[in-house]
Amino acid sequence: MDTRVETPTLYDDDAGGNASGDDPAIWVHPSDSRRSIVIVTAKEGGLRVYDLRGRQLQKLAATPAPRPDGVPGRSNNVDIARGLMVGGKRTDVAVVSDRYNDQLRFFAINPAGAAATRQLREVTAPGVPFVFQHTRAGVDTEKTAYGLFGAAEAHRQGHRLRHHRPLGRGERGVRTGRPRPACDLRRTPADSRRRRRGDRPCRGGRADRRLQPGRRPVRRLQPHRSK
Incomplete structure (x- = not known):
């Protein structure tokens, strides 16, 4: 395959x-695409940041996690979360899974992008708990945070972060992040039946049923309007 960059x-x-x-x-600059940057994991080599011409802008070593038992990390996967609150300001953040410390690590993105002197700055809070394990001995088995992706949902603000590790025999997957909404925007023929049962309303006056373990998100219902 031939490449331009x-x-x-x-x-x-x-x-x-x-x-x-x-x-x-890829972090896309909101007003000038030329300032967009590409953030790449390099495993034990940490992170690399490139501009759209393929030039390396920043190199971040795989430093120990900011916790008392932290060890030099292994940056496995990365994704972008936009508009998180960091130090009281809305900030775009690169979220990285660190296999050797079984945790997520967070790097604030400079809004100047490729034009900045330093594009990424780690803002991981000290003492972030392990994702899957309970002890450092468990982390050393490397059954730890592996894949990662972030999903922004249009019907509400914020992001959901999901990550996974290779599963052992007989194990089930684990998902983390904010809970799914208790209702959505679609109508259903069961509107009147649910209203008669006294279902709890969503914000804005729409009725719904609360989520129960193992149930799919319940549809949001428009209230019945008398003529």
Whole structure:
């Protein structure tokens, strides 16, 4: 395959810092696409930031996680979460899964993008709990946070972050993030029946049923209007 742009080569050996290029995430500048950046995980090599011409702008080492038992990390996957509150300000954030510390790590994105001197700044809170394990001994088994993606949903503000690890025999997947909404915007023929049962209303006067374990999100209902 021919390419128009190629980033500098990474080397997965001791001399190259065990940097293995893996998962990319593209942050798009809101007003000037030329300032957009590409954030790439490099496993034990940490993170790399490139502009749209493939030039490396920033190199972040896989530093120990900010917790008492933190060890040098392994940056596995990355995605972008927009508009999170960081220090009282809405901030776009690169979210990275760290396999060697079984946690998510967060990097504030400079709004100047490629024009900035430093594009990423870690803002992970100290003592963030493990994602899957309960002890450092469990983390050392490497059954830890692995894949990651962020999903923005149009019907409400905020993001849901999901991550997973390779599952062992007989294990079920785990999902984290904000709970799914108790109702959505579609109508249903069961409107009148649910209203007679005294279902709890959604914000704005629409009726719904609360989510129960194992149930799909319930449809949001328009109130019955008498003529």
